[in-house]
């Protein structure tokens with residue numbers, strides 16, 4: 001079978017959901033129409049390991065519209081929208097994935113999606129590409145290249161590059177300005193709060209929200225929590241990011257200091273064990289723990305388990321744990337991406353930018369892969385980044401000024417001063 005999804009009968013709901021999201025992804029829709037006209041990917045096989053959401057559906061369909069054979073597996077066990085997966089299966093995308101997948105099935109889906117022997121790979125967190133490097137199939141050398149969606153994935157590929165084990169070029173889509181500066185800040189900011197509200201159903205106003213990490217995602221989360229009326233505390237390890245948070249008016253302290261003060265804790269660092277047992281045992285009764293970083297390693301679940309005397313599911317993915325300290329904490333989505341597990345992930349308007357970059361980068365990779373060093377991580381060409389920003393602005397009806405020739409030569413000169 002060319003797919004495995006939860007229930008093909010959900011396809012009608014998925015169609016409606018995809019159609020709704022496409023309305024809010026005008027740039028990707030334009031690119032899709034162009035791909036269709038040019039048959040940009042005729043004869044090309046593309047495998048994607050991405051959150052199976054309605055926005056991802058837009059990207060998959062754009063590549064298919066261009067003539068590509070497309071396979072898709074999830075990049076997180078809890079993020080699949082089963083109706084969307086069903087709709088894509090019906091439309092001929094080779095999709096393998098369902099919400100709540102276990103680890104063994106997760107890797108089975110990656111293997112199934114790889115069966116098309118893809119030439120281009122789209123990854124979110126590096127699981128697909130690192131799996132292929134471990135498996136080393138005989139067709140590895142025909143791969144034109146990969147593209148990575150998130151910060152954690154780029155970090156993993158840079159580590160592979162440094163160790164000399166990368167077998168084909170990978171483009172860091174995450175690092176494009178329209179992605180890192182927009183999607184991670186505004187997409188993760190809004191959707192993480194959405195996940196917490198869906199799960200914990202609390203009033204944010206008046207609460208103390210502790211944000212672990214003040215990078216792109218953390219900044220967005222802190223901004224949106226403050227917008228809803230929270231007192232926001234930031235924890236950091238980078239003095240520059242900590243200073244930026246302090247100058248933006250947030251309280252900055254260590255996690256140990258924040259532990260007894262916070263009502264809600266959200267990690268977004270890309271690092272492990274940001275919240276551990278020593279923090280949990282000092283937390284207030286009912287403190288809520290959530291993670292927005294890519295893997296479920298930011299909250300130390302082993303240490304939390306060791307402190308846990310009993311567990312109770314308040315609703316799916318909302319777990320109250322009675323600790324040996326006498327207090328309880330509430331863990332959301334088992335420490336996995338709260339915005340995808342308990343909400344719908346990033347809104348379509350934001351993914352319009354990220355996935356437009358993916359789409360145009362795939363075309364660029366197809367046309368330029370022979371010139372790229374195969375053991376390197378590459379940047380998205382600035383031309384693609386700028387084009388997506390300009391087209392997004394145009395779709396929003398926003399015009400901006402253009403530099404005059406006089407201004408261009410002034411900016412490029414050194415002679416004029418005081």
Ligand SMILES: NC(=O)c1ccc[n+]([C@@H]2O[C@H](COP(=O)([O-])OP(=O)(O)OC[C@H]3O[C@@H](n4cnc5c(N)ncnc54)[C@H](O)[C@@H]3O)[C@@H](O)[C@H]2O)c1
Pocket residue numbers: 150151152153183184188212213214215216217218235236237238241268269270271273274292293294295337338339340346
């Ligand atoms: N939930 C989502 O939908 C979503 C979207 C985009 C990115 N992500 C993931 O979120 C994570 C963060 O991404 P980003 O783009 O914000 O990265 P970033 O590099 O911009 O920011 C990470 C920040 O965390 C800080 N940090 C690292 N270790 C820390 C620790 N122990 N305590 C406190 N702070 C610490 C770093 O100094 C840095 O400022 C990554 O795992 C990324 O893949 C998730």
